[in-house]
Amino acid sequence: MLYPSIEQYLLQRRNEWSQIDSERKAQLRAFAEQIQKLHDKQGEVPIIFICTHNSRRSHFAQVWMSVAAYRAGLDYIRCYSGGTEATACNPRTIAALQRAGFQITTLQEGDNPKYQIRFSDDAQPIIAYSKVYDTAENPQHGFIAVMTCSQADEACPAVRGATARVAIPYEDPKKADGSPQEASTYDERCAQIAREMLYVVSLLSGQ
DSSP, rough: OOOHHHHHHHHHHHTTGSSSSSHHHHHHHHHHHHHHHOOOHSSEEEEEEEEEESHHHHHHHHHHHHHHHHHHTTTEEEEEEEEEEOOOOOHHHHHHHHHOEEEEEEEEEESSSSEESSSOTTTTEEEEEEOOOTTTTTSSSSSSEEEEEEEHHHOOSSSTTEEEEEOOOOOGGGGGSSSSSSSHHHHHHHHHHHHOOOOOHHHHHHH
């Protein structure tokens, strides 16, 4: 069972599907079709969300796709994230997830902190920190690569080991860092990604 705060957040996002335009819905349907195709072929569907620094958008996507799949009972979906280079999971990303209702614990301090992200007492927590997409703990073959930023999309025309490659770029909330709009910009991106991952899962589950 999801934490009530997370369930309420997702219900709000579901009511916002009209905000997803037709072109974007087509991209999300293509993503859902790749998931279904790989599920039909091999059962389990690993997905690696990739952006340049594995700092913001790829973490949002990994977290929300994990939550949406769990909520719908799609236990064959396994979510990961990575970058074309490793930096750190930005604390603004973590703060936005906390505002959305996640319970987050810092497991490791330092230049590249490690966080435990919980959305249910019954589910395995997500461990978030910055890493390259082909790190040993991520799937090495038979996965879907989802490019969440245009820079990573351009830098990785091919992702070694991927069965399919999907581009779903998001605007970087980094543009608002240090500004009065910082929190609202991160919250907006967090909500957009939650809304779209929930939509993808709805196409697979019929819910």
